[in-house]
Amino acid sequence: MSAADVTTPSRRDGVPRPRRALPSTRLLRSELRLIGGRRRNQAGLAVLAVVPVIMAVAVKLSDPTPAGDGPDFFSSITANGLFVPLAALSVEIAMFLPLAMSMLAGDSIAGEANIGTLRYLLTVPVHRTRLLAVKYFSLCLGAIWGVCAVAIPGAVVGVALFGTGPMVTLSGDQIGFASALWRVVLVMLYLSAGLAALGAVGLFISTLTEQPIAAAIALMIFTIVSWIADSVPQLGWLHPWLVVDHWLAFGDLLRNPMAWGNVVQGLLVDGGYAAVFCLAAWARFSAKDITS
Amino acid sequence: MNVFTEHPVARWAVPTLAVALLGTGAAVANHSASADPSLPHRTAAQLLVDVQQARLAGLSGTVVQTSNLGLPELPGVGGGAGPGGGSSSLTSMVSGTHTWRLWSAGPQQTRLALIGSLGESDVVRNGKDVWVWSSKDKTATHLTLPADEAPKTRSAPRPTDVPRTPQEAADQALSALSRTTSVTTSGTAVVAGRSAYELVLRPKDKDTLVAQVRISVDARRHVPLRVQVFSTKAANPAFQVGFSQVSFAKPDASRFTFNPPPGTKVTQSQLGDHTPSPKDSKEAQKAAQGVRTVGSGWSTVVLASLPAQATAGGAGGSSAGPASSLQGVLRALPRASGSWGSGHVLKGTLFSAVVTDDGHVAIGAVRPQALYAALAAR
Structure with missing residues (x-):
């Protein structure tokens, strides 16, 4: 990982550079190769992708489910294949996708510290802040990756088994396939933003410890405690501040016309979490003594 | 950066500052909703006349209803589904917070949608046809109103007498008015980003649990935007229904047509036969x-x-x-x-x-x- 070319050359020679070079993506590419190359991450993606396939095949093989039973959107799957990714996302957003984020976040700093590669990474003449930014950016890409791993196989299997009929929105209207596909993409982006905000919390936790398992479990505990707090009505004042509270607002994108209030609120909360916890991770990481 | 290298602990000031900024930002965003705009004074009687004479081509918006009636949790009544809560079932509105979307182009054309976390219940009225749709059970009920009963608006089956729109709630409160109540106007408020007059009803009776009822009336359109009922037991409203967002443009006519989607269990019911x-x-x-x-x-x-x-x-x-x-x-x-x-x-x-x-x-x-x-x- 010789990254001498990553730094901007010194300007002591007094010759002004005509144009600032684009920031090198070498560090990011190396990070993404690391994330994508890990066997456990590939296995995790496969598990995420299996759930919608199981749902779709089970619905196809069995009798039509009575309406109102099973997970949300379950009974709508037979009408439109695009409900497969939506049903799978609504099932996996509670536990599986945060678990995937926990794995990635645990590996990002604590994992490197644990196997002793973090200090080598820091010998590269790259500022710690930049390293952290690259780590967080790749976590955000990981969030999109995870959501795609659920939604794309789900959409492919769903369309293959149940076709591309008009989609029934929650308001009871029907919309065409292209419009429905667009809404699924919006839902995917919205959920990715929520997971990316969770990733910022994970990044901060990851700078606190050298044990990736501990960091992953801590983020999972954070998620579960948030869900529990979100379901206790006596903590109503806290709910708007919980990162998980607005995740299920993705349903608002499936109404006709779309209701943006809760979605925008959710994105603001996501942005707040990302900003605060990235800054906390920076405060911790850039002053930290790297001992391993 | 020098400060940070010499005093590493000072770095923690940055995230702390971010939390403080976000907190105050949210507080300011909430607080601006109670800032007093300067409007010419109007008496209670003038306001009531304004309300009676308000004529609107159309109305749409989001209505938030909060109730804190001190009722015990009723099984099957307050039931939110899973984490996130927010049931879209029409019977769940007795307690907690509920969000409605409302479209109206006169009493003959209205649509109400109760927003649940991953579901929705709609009541659509278009002339004599009333549809009640539930996305959770994929059922639709079609009611045909008798022709002569047309002025009776919103006669869709309703499980409770809790008012659903600010207009409805204001009508109920005003009809309860009598010599027992002192009616005053008290300053102004901002509801859903619009300036509004506040009509305050105070029971003269000292025995009642109702401390006051505040009705916010839009300063320009004279439509009730919010109704709050205060209890003598608490400082926060025990019941509140109001717009969080409102528009006075006439909604698209397609909002009021409902065709039950395929796969829906449709129940036909003649309201005239039933009563x-x-x-x-x-x-x-x-x-x-x-x-x-x-x-x-x-x-x-x-x-x-x-x-x-x-x-x-x-x-x-x-x-x-x-x-x-x-x-x-x-x-x-x-x-x-x-x-x-x-x-x-x-x-x-x-x-x-x-x-x-x-x-x-x-x-x-x-x-x-x-x-x-x-x-x-x-």
């Missing part, structure tokens, strides 16, 4: 005979006796669950006894209720002691 059924009216008459009122104005107490088999039917008029679950709730209420007998007491923020062991019910917007007195004098 004058002789059996129903006989039962209603029988029930009405047992109902008496004691006192007047805000501290009126309603006394009734329950038919033995229909404990679920009479209590509060909002019973949706099966009788057994309601009796379970009843048993969970605290017991009280005195010269009036003994029974279960419900102490709500806006009303109290007593169900005696020998099948009598007393309900009123008063403290339980007043109910005991009414029962003892029975």
Whole structure:
């Protein structure tokens, strides 16, 4: 990982550079190769992708489910294949996708510290802040990756088994396939933003410890405690501040016309979490003594 | 950067500052909603006339309803589904916070959508046709209104008498007005980003649990935007329904057409056939005979006796669950006894209720002691 070319050359020679070079993506590419190359991450993606396939095949093989039973959107799957990714996302957003984020976040700093590669990474003449930014950016890409791993196989299997009929929105209207596909993409982006905000919390936790398992479990505990707090009505004042509270607002994108209030609120909360916890991770990481 | 290298701890000031900024930002965003705009003074009478004369081509917006009535959690009534809560079932609106979307182009064309976390219940009225749609069970009910009953707006089946729109709630509050209430205007408010006058109704009666009712009336369009009912027991409104976002443009006509999507269980029902059924009216008459009122104005107490088999039917008029679950709730209420007998007491923020062991019910917007007195004098 010789990254001498990553730094901007010194300007002591007094010759002004005509144009600032684009920031090198070498560090990011190396990070993404690391994330994508890990066997456990590939296995995790496969598990995420299996759930919608199981749902779709089970619905196809069995009798039509009575309406109102099973997970949300379950009974709508037979009408439109695009409900497969939506049903799978609504099932996996509670536990599986945060678990995937926990794995990635645990590996990002604590994992490197644990196997002793973090200090080598820091010998590269790259500022710690930049390293952290690259780590967080790749976590955000990981969030999109995870959501795609659920939604794309789900959409492919769903369309293959149940076709591309008009989609029934929650308001009871029907919309065409292209419009429905667009809404699924919006839902995917919205959920990715929520997971990316969770990733910022994970990044901060990851700078606190050298044990990736501990960091992953801590983020999972954070998620579960948030869900529990979100379901206790006596903590109503806290709910708007919980990162998980607005995740299920993705349903608002499936109404006709779309209701943006809760979605925008959710994105603001996501942005707040990302900003605060990235800054906390920076405060911790850039002053930290790297001992391993 | 120098400060940070010399004093690494100082870095923590940055995230702390971010938290503080976000916190104050959110607080400011909330607070601006209560800033006083400067509007010319209007008396209560002028405001009431304004409201009566308000004519709108159309109305759409988001309505948020919050109730904190101090009711016990009723199984099957307050039931939110899973984490995130927010049931879209029409019977769930008795407690908690609920969000509605409303479109209206006159009384003949209205659409109400109750927003749940991953579901929605709609009531669509277009002329004589009323559709009730539930996305959770994929059912639709089609009601045809009798032609002569057209002025009776929004006669869709409703599980409770809780007002759904600010307009509806204001109408109910105004009809309850009498010499028992002092009506004043108190400054102005901002509701849904619009300036509004505040009409304040204060009961003259000191016994009632209702401290005041505040109705916010839009300063330009003269439409009630928010209704708040305050209890003497709490500083926050015990019941509140108001727009969080509102527009006075006429909604698209397609909003009011509803075609049940394929795969929907459609129930047809003729409303005209249902109401004058002789059996129903006989039962209603029988029930009405047992109902008496004691006192007047805000501290009126309603006394009734329950038919033995229909404990679920009479209590509060909002019973949706099966009788057994309601009796379970009843048993969970605290017991009280005195010269009036003994029974279960419900102490709500806006009303109290007593169900005696020998099948009598007393309900009123008063403290339980007043109910005991009414029962003892029975």
